[in-house]
Amino acid sequence: MNIGLLLYIPYRDLENRIMAAVTGAGYDVTLAQARVLQRISPDGTRLTELAEAAQVTKQTAGFLVDQLEKLGYVERVPDPTDGRARLVRVTEKARGATPVAEAEIARIEAEWEQHIGKRRMGQLREALEKLGEITDPYR
Amino acid sequence: MNIGLLLYIPYRDLENRIMAAVTGAGYDVTLAQARVLQRISPDGTRLTELAEAAQVTKQTAGFLVDQLEKLGYVERVPDPTDGRARLVRVTEKARGATPVAEAEIARIEAEWEQHIGKRRMGQLREALEKLGEITDPYR
DNA sequence: TACTTTAATCAGAGTCTCTGACTAAAAACA
DNA sequence: TGTTTTTAGTCAGAGACTCTGATTAAAGTA
Incomplete structure (x- = not known):
């Protein structure tokens, strides 16, 4: 086999x-959402990193993070070390x-x-x- | 890990x-098409069997077989043992x-x-x- | 400063998958 | 036999996921 x-x-x-x-x-998360969710580190993770880790494009990762954000499972906060970037963080609800x-x-x-x-x-x-x-x- | x-x-x-x-x-096949294609037996396989083996609904399997048929990789022939059924068979092109x-x-x-x-x-x-x-x- | 790279988003499209409803043939059964 | 139930497959419609290409803004570099 x-x-x-x-x-x-x-x-x-x-x-x-x-x-x-x-x-x-x-x-109430889908499989694709869960795949992203599980890769968010405790300190927050950039979208680009999530995309790489999950092996999808930034656009796809962004699409899934949008949904997770609407559902209240993640939030986006500015990255203090880089004005272009934002950190995706898991909320209490998802923890x-x-x-x-x-x-x-x-x-x-x-x-x-x-x-x-x-x-x-x-x-x-x-x-x-x-x-x-x-x-x-x-x- | x-x-x-x-x-x-x-x-x-x-x-x-x-x-x-x-x-x-x-x-020129997609991943989803290939997953179906590889489960077709040499004697032909019914759509329902393909759907079960690939763990998708009959509709999804039918959708993919439609595409494979248009591409010339499979053909549908009547199942001589059951008037309702048809056998999906791999063509020479796909072999x-x-x-x-x-x-x-x-x-x-x-x-x-x-x-x-x-x-x-x-x-x-x-x-x-x-x-x-x-x-x-x-x- | 001017140029290049990087992080993220916007816009649009293609692919895959599902639920629900339906037709026709076969199988089960009274 | 004739009726009912099950099975094989399709039709219609929608939702989910993913991509390519173009764009904006900030950072890095020569």
Whole structure:
């Protein structure tokens, strides 16, 4: 079986479950919005950085941040170090979503470990981390 | 690092490279179209099956098959066993794309194995296959 | 200062995906 | 058999996501 599909299947399962947990907890965000949201650092992040991290254009990132702003999950504040830039920051309203997502991730990882065993889980993680060295464009 | 991202990073790299190889060889298909195309069996596949396999609605699958048909990569023929159904079949024009994609996959897998080692590659595959047992909705 | 780069936005379009309603054929069943 | 339910696929319409190209304003550089 194709290694691509092998990677994708558990990834999709994970993503679907995290989204279900987050929206189930009352956070009404879409997948694309969530992908941006999770990359905003505690101190705020510039739009350009978000776009790069999420691998979309600045326009796309801006479009998603607009929506998140309307929903009250982020705010834009001037960047004190650069008059052109603005920092996107997570609001209090959104901050509760992080533990929800993290709890779901922990639950899933535990299930996976339960199924494939602690040893294989460690090997999986190790192999993926090493693979990231050559496949991660932001490294 | 989040296991989801760890899975996604190599997956995306693989997908991007396969698409680049295929479009570079002159096959002008989009990612969404390719996802459908690769699931069509040699004997033809029903739209409903394609939709399930690709995890999209029948309407979405139909939309993509329409485009592939206009581009000449697939054709729809009546299903002799069911008057309601039609079989989507790959045309001669599209058949050359498969070896292009497969060659690129082989190249990537070789690179990966080169980087992380034969042992880790085997462990990765084994862990992912086992993980598929609980994360693959079509199994 | 003049030129170039960078951060962000505006405008417009294309692609992908969905929900809901519908037709026709097959399957189930009374 | 005839009726009802299910299944395969399509039509219509809308929403979500993403892009290319052009523009503005601020920062960096020669």
